[in-house]
Amino acid sequence: MAATVSANGSQALLSVRDVSLRFGGLVALDGVSFDVPAGKILGLIGPNGAGKTTMFNAITRLYRPQAGEIWFGQTNLLGLAPHEIPRLGIARTFQNLALFPSMTVRDNIRVGLHASTKADVFSQALRLPWVGREERRAEQVVDEAIDYLGLRAVERHPAAGLPFGTLKRIELARALVARPKLLLLDEPAGGLNHEEVSALGALIRDIRERFDVTILLVEHHMGLVMSISDRVVVLDFGKKIAEGTPDEVRRNPEVIRAYLGVEA
């Protein structure tokens, strides 16, 4: 079974079906279903603790849901190990930044290429010719990403100690070098100031065009989500409470209640 056609008829790249996940007695996700249409930006929002990041971690298999299916094309992701996910063309960034602190910026980005290169230990130790060619291609991709995200000045610097906004862009570069089909962004605007957020919005839209990538975005910054998302899914206490265009969601009484609390 592969749910590749979503309700509105467009092709779904990622299809989440009835996913439930509990930590002990705590229900983090409760029968959540939604589709990410190919080529679109889908915003995933909800109050703190709604299960947004948990959903990300379920998709990238850092967590194992107790029930449900997550289809990426014809593949059920829940049957895979975490390291097999990037090979399919899914890349992500992390909410709390997950860079390798003592590696240089350039090496951090190079790790993003791990899944799309294949040199093994023997050909690498002997430096066979095809390994050299693969490395040169990889270096080119890394260089493009560094220029695109304006990281040239810091490329030889270790990641530790760099400003927060720069670290965010390094994570983005690391995800982009893998040339993913689906990009998962976990709170890319977290910790950024006002100008940086509006630059980020433009950047995310540009990334979609330039890299022809589908984007699933978890974000607290409402202005950003509403301005760049094609569709928005709202989670509250692990349940999906609304889905639609940004305008529909903004007017949805359930959503207003979840964010502002019940009227007295």
Added chain:
Amino acid sequence: MLVFVALFVVLGLGLNVVVGFAGLLDLGYVAFFAAGAYTMGLLTSPGSPIDAGLNFWLILPMGILIASAVGLLLGLPVLPLRGDYLAIVTTGFGEIIRLFLINRDDLTRGSQGLSAIPRPDLFGYRIDSFTEWFYFVVAAAVIVGFCTSRLRDSRIGRAWEAIREDEDVAAAMGVNTTKYKLLAFASGAAIGGLGGVIYAAFIGFISPAAFSLQVSIDVLAIVIIGGMGSTPGVILGSLILIGVPRILQFRETSDFLANLGWLRDGLNGLIGAVDALTPGSIGRLPPAETWGAQLADDTRFIIFGALLVIVMVVRPSGLWPSSRRRLEFAHDDAPAPAPVTAP
């Protein structure tokens, strides 16, 4: 002595893959060294029950393969362990191998050891003198050093480094952490096995006593003192850790110390002053004619230990840290480059 320095460079380079690159604290490294040495010993010593009289050059790849198999054997059960726990289990593993060698005396001749292991030929020429051995082992070290530094600057080296820094994130980047940890154990073990085969052929006699925990600790100390992850660091570390204790052992060293009468007088004066304050707290230095010999002999490990402590206090990242490690220890004082704004 220099042959041993070079041999420990080989071992250090191997352990450097496991500890320096992948960050897996392995205190049982001697097991792989022993696996290589016993492959050579068992197949060539006339005293061995399975003596096959094989050629050194045939045994070399076999020893490497067997040692990496032993590496996988160790790697599999310790996969989920990290840090201190890993160190404890690997220590135990090294001891198990040593006890196995003692107790399976029907195969290994136990603590009697295996003797008369033949020396290798190179194009019909027997490698015999210390000088020849030195060049031979140095050649091996150069080849190993070339391979390991190639590996470090590759996707494999970066995958190891990513695991060292954060295993979960490494997996999220597509690194098969199980595979790469096993690969680190196996590559490190292969190099240890290579060192073992060479050691057995050089020494000509092996017994379990030569494969004690002390060897693992020495090799680990070489890696740490030199600077984790650094190839020149391993060479420097081996020169100091294997070379210095032996230099202190030399007759010349004790003669040299015997000539430093003023140092002895000075120290005695100091001791006298302390003694005057707290009577009977410390004794005197040995008499002038023997103190050099005694210092070089009895106290050489004290001098050596003090040197190591000083090195680690003064240069916590090692004598010759890898460029990345250097950054790791230096980034606190270096001003971060100005933030770059998003395009």
